[in-house]
Amino acid sequence: MIEPFFVAVIIFLRYITISILTFYIAKSYHVKVKIIIKFSREENKMTLREGKSGQRFIVRAVADSPLKNRLMTMGLVPGTSVTVLRSAPLGDPMALRVRSYHLALRRDDAASIEVEAIA
Amino acid sequence: MSSLAVALTGNPNTGKSTIFNELTGARQKIGNWPGVTVDKKFGYLEHQGRHISVVDLPGTYSVNARSPEEKIVIDYLLNEKPDLVVDVLDSSNLERNLYLTLQLLEQGVPLLLDLNMQDEAKRHGIRVDTEKLGAALGMPVVETTARSRSSIKTLLDVFTSTMMEKYRPSEKVRAHIARVEELRASGLAADALEEKVIEERYAFIDSVVSECVSVEGTGSDLTEKIDAVLANGWAALPLFLVMLYAVFQITFEWIGQPMADALDDFIGGPLTETVTETLESWEVADWMQSLIVDGVIGGVGGVLTFVPLIFVLFFCLSFLDGTGYMARVAFITDPIMRRVGLTGKGVMPLMMGFGCAVPAIMGARALDSEKDRMTSILVTPFLTCGAKLPIMALFAAMFFPDNAANVVFAMYILGVLMAIVAAKLLGGTVFQEQGSTFLLELPPYRLPDAKTVLLETWDKCKGYLIKAGTIIFTMSVLIWFLSNFNFGGMTEEMNESFLAALGTGMSKLFFFHGFATWEAGAAVITGILAKESVVSTMGILYGVGEISAEAEDAVETAATLMQSGMASAFTTMSAVAFMVFSQLYTPCVTALGTIKKETGSWKWMGFSAAYMFAIAWLVSLVVYQGGRLMGF
Incomplete structure (x- = not known):
């Protein structure tokens, strides 16, 4: 019985097509769903959302969000260093190294973490 | 003989369950904590003449009582006051692990610290000074390497020899507690206070760690190297498909089937x-023989034959979970799953849905937001489970002999599409105001502990077996009764039975669907009891007697049925409508029972049964009438 495999392939091909379409449609209309950026861009503050693979940051603050407590409990408190390890397909979620373990996080959720880049 | 109550606590992925399994082995029981769908694991053993009971508390990162698991941990420790609380720590990841430790110490819970995964820490060049750590916290410390017999022996010796009363939190811990008290008394707003307290805890932990842990060289990070391949961007998806293919092959081809x-x-x-x-030798009455052989053995046996499939599928998934790969699967599929209204963590439960919806629905427990969990539970039954496959295979072979495989495949796709549409709809309506988040630890790759994988697999199969023994048993007796009796008593003619009467009633609903025959109506009814019985009902009702419900035999079965009245009862288009309906309608009672158990609500169970029936009815109506309009 080989059907389940084909099904899996088709599901994923479909998912991928949908994802790409959604991504570009959203992009072309400048739609961004549910962004919780609490730090305004005028102040030129950077959040972990913009982090790219290989970059290192120091956490400066964690903005109010439903996740705040969990993020801090998991060790993302001000002063902690964070390395962006890699991203999932489409760049989101991202994998981080925090306090000697690895944590995966969606970029929308990472937007509540204010950071400062370090060399 | 004095007894000793031990509780195991700690973060997820610290090897806590492995220690529990090594300690208690098969002498463990899995129950439920009252009122929640969280497993309660406990076991017993004897050591040096003492009777030891061990509770494996759910793995948590903290005890803020925000999730049911966290509430269970703190309530148990504060109310039950076990003789010994073992805090299992991952030595290679002490910083985050000590957070829970510190929180528990703040609550006045004395702890035996178990530095687990020592071998792994050493490979990473991490050395923990046990004595300094014990002194810094004022608590006893023991080192273990889970899975090693001698470690477990050491641990047991420590259990029986440690007098927790002798230990008091260190000066340093007491000073920390005083600072926290001070903060709490300072009148800060709840949010700001909690933030300060968390920062205070990590400040304490940082100072302890800098005192007790030394890192010599980074060592080679194997996890990092594997992740660069298995969890990195687009390339990770095809590799996931290969892994999935292997799991399906093992389950449906090589071992399970x-x-x-x-x-x-x-x-x-x-x-x-x-x-x-x-x-016969006991001269049991005919009706009783029929009940036992046709009803009970036929019904329960039909379900039992799915057990090996489920066992193998679950074994594979538990194994992959034990290696840490499942967390990566959630990570790499989240971008796709999120866009269809689900979450990456839901991929594995959904994949189980192609085998059986029951474990798939139970697997949704692992999802952390209520929205994701409910959506996953409600859309899983749309998928083509192992019991629906024979229906599709049979109809395809009968009415599309040249294109059977493509038609079956189209039905799989239809199920997946409906699951996606339903997830979108539910997300946009019922669960609109609820958010979804994704916060997931990616644990280091490890070779899973065989005992743990087997016990986990057994635990999941056991649930299915119990259901086979209860719900399916009852339903089998019921179907047997309905198809063999009418108001005049037992009848040989099935088309005079209660089932025929019910089938006729049900068939009225399908007047515009092209399959308004009582036989189809009866098959729909028995299909709610178990999808496996749709094909066998058809076989019995069209008078060809015993036919195989195996998908592999579909071609032969189809040839037999073509000779019967079935070929003329369906047109090509109404056969398609029937397949579509079977693919999408109400889940079987076992799945419904699981939905009731997992959601804790009759309402959601009823909703699931009703909305799937409605969707199936509508879609198959559209397919049939649409097809006729287009001239098929």
């Missing part, structure tokens, strides 16, 4: 024969 076939042969052959002979 042959086991299932053997069991099926045994139940249908020797077992049925022996029981029939025995009953």
Whole structure:
């Protein structure tokens, strides 16, 4: 019985097509769903959302969000260093190294973490 | 003989469950914490003449009582006051692990610190000074390497020899607690206070760690190297498909299916024969024989043949979970799953849905937001489970002999599409205001502990077996009764039975669907009891007697049925409508029972049964009438 495999392939091909379409449609209309950026861009503050693979940051603050407590409990408190390890397909979620373990996080959720880049 | 109550606590992925399994082995029980769908694991053992009871508390990162698991941990420790609380720590990841430790110490819970995964820490060049750590916290410390017999022996010796009363939190811990008290008394707003307290805790932990942990060289990070391949961007998806393919092959081709076939042969052959002979030699009444052989053995046996498939599928998934790969699967599929209204963590439960919806629905427990969990539970039954496959295979072989495989495949796709549409709809309506988040630890890759994988697999199969013994047993007796009796008593003619009457009633609903025959109506009804019975009902009702419900035999079965009245009862288009309906309608009672258990609500169970029936009815109506308009 080989059907389940084909099904899996088709599901994923479909998912991928949908994802790409959604991504570009959203992009072309400048739609961004549910962004919780609490730090305004005028102040030129950077959040972990913009982090790219290989970059290192120091956490400066964690903005109010439903996740705040969990993020801090998991060790993302001000002063902690964070390395962006890699991203999932489409760049989101991202994998981080925090306090000697690895944590995966969606970029929308990472937007509540204010950071400062370090060399 | 004095007894000793031990509780195991700690973060997820610290090897806590492995220690529990090594300690208690098969002498463990899994129950439920009252009122929640969280497993309660406990076991017993004896060591040096002492009777030791061990509770494996759910793995948590903290005890803020925000999730049911966290509430269970703190309530248990504060109310039950076990003699010994073991805090299992991952030595290579002390910083985050010590957070829970510190929180528990703040609550006045004395702890035996178990530095686990010592071998792994050493490979990473991490050295923890046990004595300094013990002194810094004022608590006893023991080192273990889970899975090693000598470690477990050491741990047991420590259990029986440690007098927790002798230990008091260190000066340093007491100073920390005083600072926290001070903060709490300072009148800060709740949010700001909690933030300060968390920062205070990490400040304390940082100072302890800098005192007790030394890192010599980074060592080679194997996890990092594997992740660069298995969890990195687009390339990770094809590799996931290969992994998935392997799991399906093992389950449905190499190991699971042959086991299932053997069991099926045994139940249908020797077992049925022996029981029939025995009953005859005892001169048991005919109706009783019929009830036992056709009803109970036929019904329960049909479900039991799925057990090997589920066992193998679960074994594979538990194994992959034990290696840490499942967390990566959630990570790499989240971008796709999120866009269809689900979450990456839901991929594995959904994949189980192609085998059986029951474990798939139970698997949704692992999802952390209520929205994701409910959506996953409600859309899983749309997928083509192992019991629906024979229906599709049979109809495709009968009405599309040249394109059977493509038609079956189209039905799989239809199920997936409906699951996506339903997830989108539910997300946009019922669960609109609820958010979804994704916060997931990616644990280091490890070779899973065989005992843990087997116990986990067994635990999941056990649930299914119990259901086979209760719900399916009852339903089998009921179907047997309905198809063999009418108001005049027992009847030989099935088309005079209660089932025929019910089928006629049900068939009224399908007047515009092209399959308004009582036989189809009856098949729809028995299909709610178990999808496996749709094909066998058809076979019995169209008078061809015993037919195989195996997908592999679909072509032969189709040839037999073509000779019967079935070929004329359906047109090509109404056959398609029937397949579509079967693919999408109400889940079987076992799945419904699981939905009731997992959601804790009759309302959601009823909703699931009703909305799937409605969607199936509508879609198959559109397919049939649409097809006729287009001239098929």
